[in-house]
Amino acid sequence: MSSLPLLNEPYPLSEDQIQQFQTEGFIHLKNLFDAETISRYRDQIARVTYNNNPLAGKNRDELGTYEKAFIQVTNLWTKDEVVQEFACNKRLAKIAADLLGTSGIRMWHDQALFKEPSGGFTPWHVDQQYWPMSSGLSVTAWIPLQAVPLEMGPLCFGRGSHQKKIARDMDISDESERYIQDQVKKQNIDEVQEPYDLGDVSFHYGWTLHRAGPNTTDQPREVFTVIYMDSAMKLVEPKNSYHQADWEAFTPSTQIGEVMDDPLNPVLWP
Numbered sequence: 001m002s003s004l005p006l007l008n009e010p011y012p013l014s015e016d017q018i019q020q021f022q023t024e025g026f027i028h029l030k031n032l033f034d035a036e037t038i039s040r041y042r043d044q045i046a047r048v049t050y051n052n053n054p055l056a057g058k059n060r061d062e063l064g065t066y067e068k069a070f071i072q073v074t075n076l077w078t079k080d081e082v083v084q085e086f087a088c089n090k091r092l093a094k095i096a097a098d099l100l101g102t103s104g105i106r107m108w109h110d111q112a113l114f115k116e117p118s119g120g121f122t123p124w125h126v127d128q129q130y131w132p133m134s135s136g137l138s139v140t141a142w143i144p145l146q147a148v149p150l151e152m153g154p155l156c157f158g159r160g161s162h163q164k165k166i167a168r169d170m171d172i173s174d175e176s177e178r179y180i181q182d183q184v185k186k187q188n189i190d191e192v193q194e195p196y197d198l199g200d201v202s203f204h205y206g207w208t209l210h211r212a213g214p215n216t217t218d219q220p221r222e223v224f225t226v227i228y229m230d231s232a233m234k235l236v237e238p239k240n241s242y243h244q245a246d247w248e249a250f251t252p253s254t255q256i257g258e259v260m261d262d263p264l265n266p267v268l269w270p
């Protein structure tokens with residue numbers, strides 16, 4: 001199957017949009033992919049996700065808040081060539097470079113986040129506390145594989161929260177939900193939650209506070225994400241067990257102090 005041209009064509013960003021992302025910590029871009037492109041990859045992403053579902057066979061009632069939030073499968077791009085074509089596309093990687101203001105972009109990892117019908121909320125958290133990175137130049141592209149109305153649990157961002165240093169050592173949990181929600185109110189941080197049309201994609205920094213509501217519909221909320229980092233990102237000494245685990249999982253051959261140039265971290269742009 002040959003890839004669709006749109007996947008690798010640039011999506012021009014204005015200076016205002018780049019400024020907005022850097023000030024607010026996230027941006028929601030419209031019409032980034034057309035329906036044909038999404039439908040071409042959606043079934044394959046779903047197949048790989050369900051085939052690798054870590055929750056298969058588990059009793060939902062025994063799951064914690066985080067596990068109830070979604071089925072999570074990482075590095076699908078290493079498991080399937082068709083998914084790899086989508087995950088490594090140049091359109092998204094160039095946007096990541098433009099938003100971060102870097103000359104090059106690498107893969108950190110991808111993941112599927114499927115919130116099943118009646119799947120629970122995703123607690124407030126920041127992503128980068130899990131990653132042993134030398135700078136804040138990381139960004140996640142959140143790519144819904146269908147429209148996400150409010151009742152399906154779209155992402156909600158804390159505007160400007162990447163600059164506030166809130167809960168940077170707090171696991172995603174009921175406690176992070178309570179603590180961050182309280183800080184969001186006390187510090188007058190705007191909560192921005194919008195529905196996504198098919199083809200919309202949002203980007204958020206690794207240090208931006210975000211959460212998602214529950215999926216109260218009878219359809220799964222199927223989302224694919226790609227997490228990018230500056231191509232010059234170095235591995236720092238692990239500060240917690242998550243850093244150690246992510247070092248082993250996502251950049252195993254890199255030594256502390258080196259640029260993360262493992263085969264799992266290909267340069268995707270330029």
Ligand SMILES: O=C(O)CCC(=O)C(=O)O
Pocket residue numbers: 069070113115122127140142210211212223225
């Ligand atoms: O999809 C969700 O509910 C949460 C996603 C998320 O936390 C992320 O992509 O960083």
